[in-house]
Amino acid sequence: MNVSVPIVITIDGPSGSGKGTLSQMLARHLNYHLLDSGALYRLVALAVIKKGVELSDEQAVSKVAEGLDVRFSLENGESAQILLEGENVAGAIRQEVVSMAASQIAAYPKVRAALLERQRAFAIGPGLIADGRDMGTTVFPNAQVKLFLTASPEARAERRYKQLCGKGEAVDMSELINDIRERDERDSNRSISPLKPAPDAVIIDSTAMSIDEVFAKILTAIK
Numbered sequence: 001m002n003v004s005v006p007i008v009i010t011i012d013g014p015s016g017s018g019k020g021t022l023s024q025m026l027a028r029h030l031n032y033h034l035l036d037s038g039a040l041y042r043l044v045a046l047a048v049i050k051k052g053v054e055l056s057d058e059q060a061v062s063k064v065a066e067g068l069d070v071r072f073s074l075e076n077g078e079s080a081q082i083l084l085e086g087e088n089v090a091g092a093i094r095q096e097v098v099s100m101a102a103s104q105i106a107a108y109p110k111v112r113a114a115l116l117e118r119q120r121a122f123a124i125g126p127g128l129i130a131d132g133r134d135m136g137t138t139v140f141p142n143a144q145v146k147l148f149l150t151a152s153p154e155a156r157a158e159r160r161y162k163q164l165c166g167k168g169e170a171v172d173m174s175e176l177i178n179d180i181r182e183r184d185e186r187d188s189n190r191s192i193s194p195l196k197p198a199p200d201a202v203i204i205d206s207t208a209m210s211i212d213e214v215f216a217k218i219l220t221a222i223k
Helices: 019-032 037-051 058-066 096-105 109-120 135-139 153-166 173-189 211-222
Strands: 008-010 033-036 070-073 080-086 128-132 145-150 203-207
Touching: 008 019, 008 058, 008 135, 019 033, 019 128, 019 211, 033 037, 033 070, 037 058, 037 070, 037 080, 037 096, 037 109, 037 128, 058 109, 096 173, 109 135, 109 203, 128 135, 135 145, 153 173
Parallel strands: 008 128, 008 145, 033 128, 145 203
Antiparallel strands: 070 080
């Protein structure tokens, strides 16, 4: 293998499949860089909301995406810091209103084009863990390892429910399940880079598995 080419491991999957947590675990384990592509769309959504740009204005949203100043940091040993113009907005981008806006703008071809090369620029030595929905199919089609995590809508809603309750937020389980199903439908059927496993991806269903069990399976797949 040409050592000048950074190793790229892609982890794709729907919301709530655990790919975010597992990507951070793997990046720390291998001492690789991290790309949370879903956060990029959330960051654009947050920036759009802060700037008062209309979500329906694809051209204006794409301009925000082009000028996005973002960096991911694992230096603090806890959850990844997501720095937007130097400010840690890891908590702010997880708000439901931002999540829904991110899913909407992720369907815009101009926004996806603006962020494509920026995502590829994250692939530097010694390697990269790329977390998202189209990392193995569109952004890094030549990645050395491609993983696709999935789980039932009910299992993913339960995880989200516990996460939100832990933050003291009032949530309704049935609404969470419906939101997840609607998002799955939207992400899977969009015309640009739909959510689907790459043909050569290792598919892992985490419905009945713990994070540690999934992590062990990922390490086996990589080896």
